[in-house]
Amino acid sequence: MASDAPQIAANDTPMIGAPQTGGAADRYAIAMLGLTDDLRATDPGATDRIAADMERLAALYRDDAGFRAFVQDPRNGLDVQRNAAFAVLERIEISKEVHNLVGVLIANRRLALLPNVAEAFGAALAARRGQQLAQVTTAAALSDVQKASLVARLTEAGFSGVRLVEKVDATILGGLIVRIGSRLYDNSIKSKLQRLQYAMKGAA
Structure with missing residues (x-):
């Protein structure tokens, strides 16, 4: 993963307008939304760009049975998950911020949460935008x-x-x-x- 990729953490302070259900997926989504806020100062289109990538990942999970099975397979080791997931992300040209998010999920053995995080991010952003x-x-x-x-x-x-x-x-x-x-x-x-x-x- 690129060393200059912005870092996120699952325990960032919740954002106004974000869902507060307390689940792990919500915490990652809220942290990701906070990251988009930080990026907007230098990249005004960051929120829409990252939201589009999150939607693309959610669509890939829904529509690709192979990718879905891979994400949900707990038998895959960290190296297998990183190599395969990053190859997919590079192929579909996902942004470095979302690439980093996937890396965090893998490191924390939470890759199976990916579709839930994408859904929670979309819901949090929609709530903020009314x-x-x-x-x-x-x-x-x-x-x-x-x-x-x-x-x-x-x-x-x-x-x-x-x-x-x-x-x-x-x-x-x-x-x-x-x-x-x-x-x-x-x-x-x-x-x-x-x-x-x-x-x-x-x-x-």
């Missing part, structure tokens, strides 16, 4: 027009500052599942078929 995260699951990636339409519909439903966090899951067959705050909207074809199946069993 945004609401909408976790959207679809069978295929949404187009820009579909994303804009969904945000508009959620706004009409009373949710303000909506930011979509997308996940593709072919097993839902079609439609979409939206979780925002404590609300869950399940309009997937899979769920419709399940409800139909239950109804048919009840009528038998």
Whole structure:
């Protein structure tokens, strides 16, 4: 890892607007958010740049079964984790700050927390910006027009500052599942078929 990479620690002082659930993932996310604040003095775009990288890592974890299995495998030693993880980060050109975060997780035997840290970072940043995260699951990636339409519909439903966090899951067959705050909207074809199946069993 580059020696000039800014260092972060999991016990940094919590930031205003960050989630305070007390979990390890939240502490790493809060520390990362604090780092972006420090960097903004010389790099005004640091927060957006690092947030984009965190989202890319979260997407890689969601979409790549091999990477997901690697991250969650406790049998891998530190050297194996470093070599493999850093190779992936360099291939997808992740910033040195997020590269350093992954190094800290590995050193602390916490690599399995990576997706949780990425999610907690996104939630903390959204809370600070007055945004609401909408976790959207679809069978295929949404187009820009579909994303804009969904945000508009959620706004009409009373949710303000909506930011979509997308996940593709072919097993839902079609439609979409939206979780925002404590609300869950399940309009997937899979769920419709399940409800139909239950109804048919009840009528038998």
